[in-house]
Amino acid sequence: xxxxxxxxxxxxxxxxxxxxxxxxxxxxxxxxxxxxxxxxxxxxxxxxxxxxxxxxxxxxxxxxxxxxxxxxxxxxxxxxxxxxxxxxxxxxxxxxxxxxxxxxxxxxxxxxxxxxxxxxxxxxxxxxxxxxxxxxxxxxxxxxxxxxxxxxxxxxxxxxxxxxxxxxxxxxxxxxxxxxxxxxxxxxxxxxxxxxxxxxxxxxxxxxxxxxxxxxxxxxxxxxxxxxxxxxxxxxxxxxxxxxxxxxxxxxxxxxxxxxxxxxxxxxxxxxxxxxxxxxxxxxxxxxxxxxxxxxxxxxxxxxxxxxxxxxxxxxxxxxxxxxxxxxxxxxxxxxxxxxxxxxxxxxxxxxxxxxxxxxxxxxxxxxxxxxxxxxxxxxxxxxxxxxxxxxxxxxxxxxxxxxxxxxxxxxxxxxxxxxxxxxxxxxxxxxxxxxxxxxxxxxxxxxxxxxxxxxxxxxxxxxxxxxxxxxxxxxxxxxxxxxxxxxxxxxxxxxxxxxxxxxxxxxxxxxxxxxxxxxxxxxxxxxx
Numbered sequence: 001x002x003x004x005x006x007x008x009x010x011x012x013x014x015x016x017x018x019x020x021x022x023x024x025x026x027x028x029x030x031x032x033x034x035x036x037x038x039x040x041x042x043x044x045x046x047x048x049x050x051x052x053x054x055x056x057x058x059x060x061x062x063x064x065x066x067x068x069x070x071x072x073x074x075x076x077x078x079x080x081x082x083x084x085x086x087x088x089x090x091x092x093x094x095x096x097x098x099x100x101x102x103x104x105x106x107x108x109x110x111x112x113x114x115x116x117x118x119x120x121x122x123x124x125x126x127x128x129x130x131x132x133x134x135x136x137x138x139x140x141x142x143x144x145x146x147x148x149x150x151x152x153x154x155x156x157x158x159x160x161x162x163x164x165x166x167x168x169x170x171x172x173x174x175x176x177x178x179x180x181x182x183x184x185x186x187x188x189x190x191x192x193x194x195x196x197x198x199x200x201x202x203x204x205x206x207x208x209x210x211x212x213x214x215x216x217x218x219x220x221x222x223x224x225x226x227x228x229x230x231x232x233x234x235x236x237x238x239x240x241x242x243x244x245x246x247x248x249x250x251x252x253x254x255x256x257x258x259x260x261x262x263x264x265x266x267x268x269x270x271x272x273x274x275x276x277x278x279x280x281x282x283x284x285x286x287x288x289x290x291x292x293x294x295x296x297x298x299x300x301x302x303x304x305x306x307x308x309x310x311x312x313x314x315x316x317x318x319x320x321x322x323x324x325x326x327x328x329x330x331x332x333x334x335x336x337x338x339x340x341x342x343x344x345x346x347x348x349x350x351x352x353x354x355x356x357x358x359x360x361x362x363x364x365x366x367x368x369x370x371x372x373x374x375x376x377x378x379x380x381x382x383x384x385x386x387x388x389x390x391x392x393x394x395x396x397x398x399x400x401x402x403x404x405x406x407x408x409x410x411x412x413x414x415x416x417x418x419x420x421x422x423x424x425x426x427x428x429x430x431x432x433x434x435x436x437x438x439x440x441x442x443x444x445x446x447x448x449x450x451x452x453x454x455x456x457x458x459x460x461x462x463x464x465x466x467x468x469x470x471x472x473x474x475x476x477x478x479x480x481x482x483x484x485x486x487x488x489x490x491x492x493x494x495x496x497x498x499x500x501x502x503x504x505x506x507x508x509x510x511x512x513x514x515x516x517x518x519x520x521x522x523x524x525x526x527x528x529x
Contacts, residue, residue, distance in 0.1 A: 046399075129364075173215055319351040430481060489513055
């Protein structure tokens with residue numbers, strides 16, 4: 001009897017030990033990702049109403065209060081047209097009664113944590129050693145603010161948008177693709193792929209499209225019968241499909257053409273030299289990864305090289321294909337701008353993320369290893385460089401614009417006054433390119449002031465460039481506000497009164513006799529008589 005019992009006890013102890021080890025590993029991963037989340041926010045900063053953050057926040061505000069933006073509702077709700085992001089955030093605010101400003105901060109932190117956890121998941125499928133996986137997570141945390149060449153995107157935004165949730169979903173979709181290629185995790189992998197892609201699609205459909213392309217290429221390379229011609233055929237099919245779509249696309253209006261041409265980053269011919277370098281450098285790094293992962297030494301020492309190589313090859317190939325499509329079809333002199341509007345180079349967000357994961361993993365495994373001082377020095381060096389870049393991007397604003405803090409940005413102070421002291425149905429006007437004014441830091445008037453405003457050149461121009469029905473209103477608004485600080489009061493009245501504008505925001509140096517009940521060091525808020 002004792003002979004039968006002893007093995008059971010040994011097996012039970014082994015099972016308990018295994019469960020304890022897994023629990024310990026999960027605790028370590030949770031602690032690492034949480035610490036990296038704090039690090040990422042501290043480095044990149046938080047600016048909830050800047051740039052695209054303001055666009056998405058205004059969309060949520062409109063859903064929460066339909067009396068807002070009576071004159072420019074079309075621009076305010078555009079981000080929620082094809083995405084469930086704004087309805088989801090508005091629903092959370094209603095269900096929890098948490099103020100929107102706090103909800104935006106909470107979900108921003110959640111999205112960063114989810115992204116870094118997804119990075120760990122992907123790194124765990126590509127690298128066997130813990131140091132490599134930790135290196136990928138920490139480099140990603142340090143480099144969230146890295147601009148993706150020529151796309152007007154960061155790797156991860158310092159504010160909450162639909163992309164904040166689409167990016168982690170994209171990474172999990174890639175993980176599902178890798179799992180589906182293994183016999184032991186085939187069904188689980190496809191389930192993971194389906195669920196994650198669905199989340200990505202309802203948050204940001206364009207990101208989902210490029211995720212499907214990338215994961216299709218990865219799947220072709222992960223198959224046992226993978227052949228080079230299969231990947232080449234996929235790329236040829238993508239180029240042919242883009243060419244046909246461009247050929248049969250309807251002719252755009254003159255107003256839409258003007259809006260499209262205002263997006264200089266759509267067209268490679270308008271890029272600066274360093275943007276071009278930023279396009280090809282990640283492809284070269286991924287190509288180097290393909291070569292190294294295919295060497296006999298790498299294959300012998302690490303089975304995960306069999307995952308890294310097809311992953312890097314597939315992503316580098318679709319990135320190169322996007323470059324070809326952009327050169328051929330996304331041109332300023334093209335007959336139509338359908339392909340430019342689809343922004344094929346947005347797939348480089350995937351390329352950049354893959355590059356960072358590979359670089360961080362190699363750095364952690366071969367350079368930092370298990371040396372605590374090396375990890376500390378690396379985080380300090382990499383983090384301080386990106387922190388300096390983040391501060392340079394928003395020099396006149398607090399690095400962390402938290403809900404309870406009084407803003408130091410003079411423009412934001414003026415917008416706050418506007419929200420608290422003007423009628424909700426008032427229509428405002430300001431210089432068409434106000435977000436590039438000194439000290440403005442791309443802070444969004446519509447989101448902060450919660451008042452209607454004529455369309456601006458930059459952010460509303462971005463909306464008009466992907467929604468042709470907004471182009472005519474955008475052209476009219478930009479024309480009325482161009483040079484508003486330099487013209488006379490009579491000219492301002494002649495331009496703005498017919499459009500129903502009752503308030504105008506002017507720079508302090510602008511000459512005016514209008515009644516201006518609010519003035520600070522940068523801005524004056526004036527009533528048109």
